Amino acid sequence: MRNKTVIYALLLGLALGAPLASASLDATAVQAAISAAEDARKQAASVNGEWRDTAKKIKEAKKMLAEGYLAKAMDLATVAEREGELGYRQMMAQQEFEMPAFIKH
Amino acid sequence: MSKKILIAAALAVAVGLPAGAMATPEEDRIQFRNHFQDRFSEVPLEEYPNGVYAIDPVGRENWEAIEEFPPYEPFIDTGRDMWEKPFANGKTYADCFPDGPGIAHKYPHWDKDKGMVMTLPLALNNCREANSEEPLKYKKGPINDLLSYIAFESRGEVTNVVVPEDDPRALAAYEDGKKFYYTRRGQLNFSCAHCHVQNGGLVLRTETLSPSLGHTTHFPVYRSKWGTVGTLHRRFTGCNKQVRAKPFEAHGEEYRNLEYFLTYMSNGLELNGPGARK
Structure with a gap:
């Protein structure tokens, strides 16, 4: 009985909390995240390190923003920004060429 | 003294570089x-x-x-037709590539005048553009017919990139x-x-x-x-x-x-x- 009450309370909390969390996002913040993602993508591209789907994610984030799905747009922009950062770091870490050890001869 | 420093510096650079980076x-x-x-x-x-x-x-x-x-045979046949068909100005690929069509072993090569690596598809498109033809797309479509024919005619040649x-x-x-x-x-x-x-x-x-x-x-x-x-x-x-x-x-x-x-x-x-x- 007590367990059931706790579960109901949790579900109610989630149901109420989710829209509140979403509502706390505004379009300006999402737009800023998309711009940051685009900057990160460009930085990766400048060293030939852009990943395959980063631009697609940014495009999708813009579409989600235009349709009012702010949380989804923010998620996509955040992932795309991280991809851009990692793509850049990946290439910068390999600026100095080294023959891999698996070629033994 | 300065000679010794130079030799020491050269040695340090040589030792410091990874082996692969130094190989010819x-x-x-x-x-x-x-x-x-x-x-x-x-x-x-x-x-x-x-x-x-x-x-x-x-x-x-x-x-x-x-x-x-x-399955590539029809592409060779179409490529042969492309090779032989004159451009609008009456010239053909053979005017650009007098040793053709068996020329695949000559590519890629270093083009000293252009200061770049010249690949066969790029050379074919250069030929087309020099004869006022539209360049072909590089991944799909008719360029593959032409390349199939050239590759077929080049069979038995040996890869020799310089x-x-x-x-x-x-x-x-x-x-x-x-x-x-x-x-x-x-x-x-x-x-x-x-x-x-x-x-x-x-x-x-x-x-x-x-x-x-x-x-x-x-x-x-x-x-x-x-x-x-x-x-x-x-x-x-x-x-x-x-x-x-x-x-x-x-x-x-x-x-x-x-x-x-x-x-x-x-x-x-x-x-x-x-x-x-x-």
Whole structure:
């Protein structure tokens, strides 16, 4: 009985909390995240390190923003920004060429 | 005194550089070949132009059956027609390539005047543009017909890429291609070499990874997956996408230099294009 009450309370909390969390996002913040993602993508591209789907994610984030799905747009922009950062770091870490050890001869 | 300092500095630089960065193209090629001959000691060198079918006996049986009625044959015929059909100005490809059509073994080569690696598809489009024709797309479509015909007519020629010593830009292009080949890229963090040098012969899902040695000898290739013939740079694009990296422009500098390095690694191997692959 007590367990059931706790579960109901949790579900109610989630149901109420989710829209509140979403509502706390505004379009300006999402737009800023998309711009940051685009900057990160460009930085990766400048060293030939852009990943395959980063631009697609940014495009999708813009579409989600235009349709009012702010949380989804923010998620996509955040992932795309991280991809851009990692793509850049990946290439910068390999600026100095080294023959891999698996070629033994 | 200053001489001693110079010698010491040169020694320090030499010791500090990784071995691969100091190797000449020929040293690279011998190392590359030895790697495969050690890894697949039972495979004769002349088998490598057959790609994965040099090391995959089951796949080879299927491939040999396919080769009885080669799916690339219609493309060769269409390519022959293209080669012989005059441009609007009355000239033909033969005016640009008097040694043609069997010219595949002359590419890629270092073009000293242009200061860049010249690939065969790029040279074909240069010819078209010089004769006021629209260039062909580099990955799909009619260029594959023309390349199939040229590859067929070049069968039996031997890969012989030269990195001329009198132009340091050629060596720089070769080194760029080499670096590209060994650089991890994309979300999966793989280099070309991880699949085709380190893990060649292992199975990835249902497919055996082909050895890199001989990779360039049989293009263009009819891939069952594509349902048509495609170019080497289309394959480069596909490989980059598979590791989730953004691919580069076909016959842009990155892929041209990559082709220069990769073809050099197959120097001495016979051309046997067009090929058929899964």
